[in-house]
Amino acid sequence: MIKEELIKSNPARLVTLPQIVKVREHRLLDDVDIEVIFKSAGIWQLYYAYLLHTGLRAGDVAMLTYENINRKKKTIINYIRKSRRMHEIPLSDTLIQLTPDHRAKAPLFPSLYAVNENSDGKIVTNEKRLHDRLSKPRKYMQAILQAAERLKADLHSFRVTYNNQLRDLGLSDNDRQILMTHSSSRTTQIYTHPNMDLMREYINKLPDPTKNVSKT
Numbered sequence: 198m199i200k201e202e203l204i205k206s207n208p209a210r211l212v213t214l215p216q217i218v219k220v221r222e223h224r225l226l227d228d229v230d231i232e233v234i235f236k237s238a239g240i241w242q243l244y245y246a247y248l249l250h251t252g253l254r255a256g257d258v259a260m261l262t263y264e265n266i267n268r269k270k271k272t273i274i275n276y277i278r279k280s281r282r283m284h285e286i287p288l289s290d291t292l293i294q295l296t297p298d299h300r301a302k303a304p305l306f307p308s309l310y311a312v313n314e315n316s317d318g319k320i321v322t323n324e325k326r327l328h329d330r331l332s333k334p335r336k337y338m339q340a341i342l343q344a345a346e347r348l349k350a351d352l353h354s355f356r357v358t359y360n361n362q363l364r365d366l367g368l369s370d371n372d373r374q375i376l377m378t379h380s381s382s383r384t385t386q387i388y389t390h391p392n393m394d395l396m397r398e399y400i401n402k403l404p405d406p407t408k409n410v411s412k413t
Contacts, residue, residue: 223353224354225358226350231404232406238410243306244258244334247292248355249406253277254353261305262304262310263304263305272288286376286378287376287396290401295407309333311326335351338350
């Protein structure tokens with residue numbers, strides 16, 4: 198019971214809720230961001246380059262093997278976990294030059310690759326382990342941006358940037374949707390863009406973020 202002679206007014210009358218500022222981490226990376234990231238990318242240079250030049254999700258790039266890459270056709274054929282089907286996408290000249298010519302069925306990024314063998318003997322992605330491992334390149338990238346006093350971003354920002362760069366080059370919404378492996382009802386066949394040469398022409402117009410960076 199409140200004694201009015203002790204409390205003359207409501208003490209909570211002037212209380213306000215804290216202001217919540219939402220930080221959009223999936224933001225577009227500008228030219229300065231990309232230059233800063235690749236200048237200090239170190240061991241993650243190839244991984245970041247694949248994110249930027251394929252538009253694939255971070256987990257799908259992490260699960261790539263050399264077997265997925267057809268250097269002769271200049272394409273990647275890979276299972277996309279979200280759409281649950283195989284996709285064939287063009288491989289840019291930049292990525293072909295950066296990627297070692299490895300013939301074994303080995304992962305491109307061994308430190309990120311996360312698989313289990315189930316009871317049927319099938320190899321499946323260990324999603325929890327993959328999620329944990331992806332924190333390494335994500336935190337590394339965020340530390341680079343923070344040190345350069347740039348806004349926070351995450352690995353999905355490469356996908357956002359890829360989409361916007363292709364849009365600015367004039368690639369249609371439908372073509373970008375196919376390139377970015379958005380979902381479809383067909384799940385049992387490899388989906389290849391009907392005009393792969395056109396798609397490759399566009400992705401080869403994308404700037405090479407590693408051209409001024411040592412490729413050792």
